[in-house]
Amino acid sequence: KNTSDTLSMDEFLVDALKGNVILGEPRNLACLAKTWKGDGSSSKACLQEINENEGVLLTEKLKAVDYEYREEVHWTKCQGLLGTGSFGEVYKMEDKQTGFQCAAKKVQVEHFRAEELTTCAGVTHAKVLPLYGAVKEGLWVTIFMKLMEGGSLGQLLKQCGYLPEDRALDYLSQTLEALEYLHAHNVLHGDVKADNVLLSGDRSHAVLCDFGHAAQLHPDGIRNCLTTGDYVPGTETHLAPEIVMGKHCDFKVDVWSSCCMMLHLLNGYHPWTQYYNHPLCLKIAKEPPPLREIPPSCHPSTVQVITSGLEKEPTKRASAAELRMKTCKALKQDLILNSLSQPFSLEEQEQM
Numbered sequence: 001k002n003t004s005d006t007l008s009m010d011e012f013l014v015d016a017l018k019g020n021v022i023l024g025e026p027r028n029l030a031c032l033a034k035t036w037k038g039d040g041s042s043s044k045a046c047l048q049e050i051n052e053n054e055g056v057l058l059t060e061k062l063k064a065v066d067y068e069y070r071e072e073v074h075w076t077k078c079q080g081l082l083g084t085g086s087f088g089e090v091y092k093m094e095d096k097q098t099g100f101q102c103a104a105k106k107v108q109v110e111h112f113r114a115e116e117l118t119t120c121a122g123v124t125h126a127k128v129l130p131l132y133g134a135v136k137e138g139l140w141v142t143i144f145m146k147l148m149e150g151g152s153l154g155q156l157l158k159q160c161g162y163l164p165e166d167r168a169l170d171y172l173s174q175t176l177e178a179l180e181y182l183h184a185h186n187v188l189h190g191d192v193k194a195d196n197v198l199l200s201g202d203r204s205h206a207v208l209c210d211f212g213h214a215a216q217l218h219p220d221g222i223r224n225c226l227t228t229g230d231y232v233p234g235t236e237t238h239l240a241p242e243i244v245m246g247k248h249c250d251f252k253v254d255v256w257s258s259c260c261m262m263l264h265l266l267n268g269y270h271p272w273t274q275y276y277n278h279p280l281c282l283k284i285a286k287e288p289p290p291l292r293e294i295p296p297s298c299h300p301s302t303v304q305v306i307t308s309g310l311e312k313e314p315t316k317r318a319s320a321a322e323l324r325m326k327t328c329k330a331l332k333q334d335l336i337l338n339s340l341s342q343p344f345s346l347e348e349q350e351q352m
C-alpha cells in the first residue's frame with residue numbers, strides 16, 4: 001500500500017475512533033494518541049471536550065462499556081500512589097467488570113507527549129513494561145500498563161542504600177537487553193534511571209518503563225538534536241555530554257545514562273552530586289567522565305563496563321549490545337570470583 005493510502009487509512013481510523021473507547025490494536029492507539037495534544041490552555045476546552053472519553057484498550061481484561069471507559073464508573077484506583085513518572089502519577093487500578101488489576105499513569109493532556117505511547121505501543125519484549133492501553137477522559141490521559149509487584153529499582157535503593165556489585169550488574173544487563181531491543185527498533189528511551197526500572201515480586205526480573213522522554217529516531221540518522229522542539233530532557237545527573245552541549249544525539253545517550261544508573265546502584269547516590277552543585281550541565285560538558293566514582297572494590301571487568309559506557313565521545317562509546325556482552329562477561333567473572341570467596345555453600349557451612 002502506498003503512503004497516501006495508509007495515511008488516509010489512519011485518518012479514517014482516527015475519525016472512527018474519536019469519542020469512543022474500543023478494544024483494539026497498538027496501531028489504533030498510536031494514531032489516536034497523536035490527536036491528544038494539549039492546546040496549552042484548558043480554558044479553550046469546550047464543555048464537550050471536558051466530558052469527552054476516547055481511547056484504545058489492548059487487552060480484554062480491561063472492558064469498555066458502550067464505548068466508554070471512565071474512572072470511578074468502569075475502573076477505579078485502589079490503594080495509594082505507586083510512584084510518579086515523567087509528568088504523571090502512577091496508581092494501582094482495578095477494572096470493575098473483570099476485577100483485573102494493573103497500573104495506571106495519569107497525565108494532564110497539556111503535558112502528554114504522543115511519543116509516550118507511539119514508541120512503546122506494539123513493543124513486545126520481556127524487558128520492556130507491557131502497555132495495556134490508554135484513554136483520554138476530559139483533560140486527562142490515563143495510560144494502563146502491567147503492574148510490577150516489586151516496585152521500582154529507585155525504591156529498592158532507597159530501602160537498602162546501595163546494591164552489591166553482582167546485583168547491580170544483573171539489573172544493568174537486563175536494562176541493556178531492553179535498550180538493545182528499543183534501539184534496534186529506532187526508539188531512544190531518553191530517561192534511563194533506577195526509578196524507571198521496575199521489578200517483579202521476587203525482584204529477579206527487571207523491566208524498563210517510562211517512555212515520557214522517548215523519541216523515534218530517523219533510521220537514516222537525520223541530525224537528531226534532542227534539545228529542540230518539544231523534547232523534554234531526562235534526569236540531569238544522567239544526561240549525556242552531547243545532550244547538554246546541544247549536539248547530534250543518537251541511541252548512545254541511553255548507554256551513558258545506563259552507566260550513570262550503574263554508579264547510582266553501586267554508590268547509593270547519583271553521579272556528579274557529591275562533587276558539584278547544580279546546574280550540573282556545565283560540568284557534564286566540561287569535566288572528564290565520572291570514573292573516579294566507580295567504587296575501588298569493583299572487579300576490573302566491572303570497571304571496564306562502566307568505562308566503555310561513559311566515553312564522552314558517542315562514536316567511541318559502546319552500543320547497548322556491546323555493553324550487554326561486556327556486562328555478562330563481568331557477571332561471570334564476578335560470580336566465579338565471588339564463589340571462590342565463599343568456598344562452601346551456605347547449606348554446607350550450616351552442616352559443618
Ligand SMILES: CN1C=C[C@@](O)(C#Cc2ccnc(-n3nc(C(N)=O)c4cc(F)ccc43)c2)C1=O
Nearest residue numbers: 082083085103131146147148151152209210211
Ligand atoms: C508502558 N508504559 C506506559 C506508560 C509508561 O510510559 C510509564 C510509566 C511509569 C513511569 C513511572 N513509574 C511507573 N511505575 N509503574 C509501576 C507499575 N507498572 O507497577 C510502578 C510501581 C512503582 F512502585 C513505582 C513506579 C511505577 C510507570 C510506560 O513505560
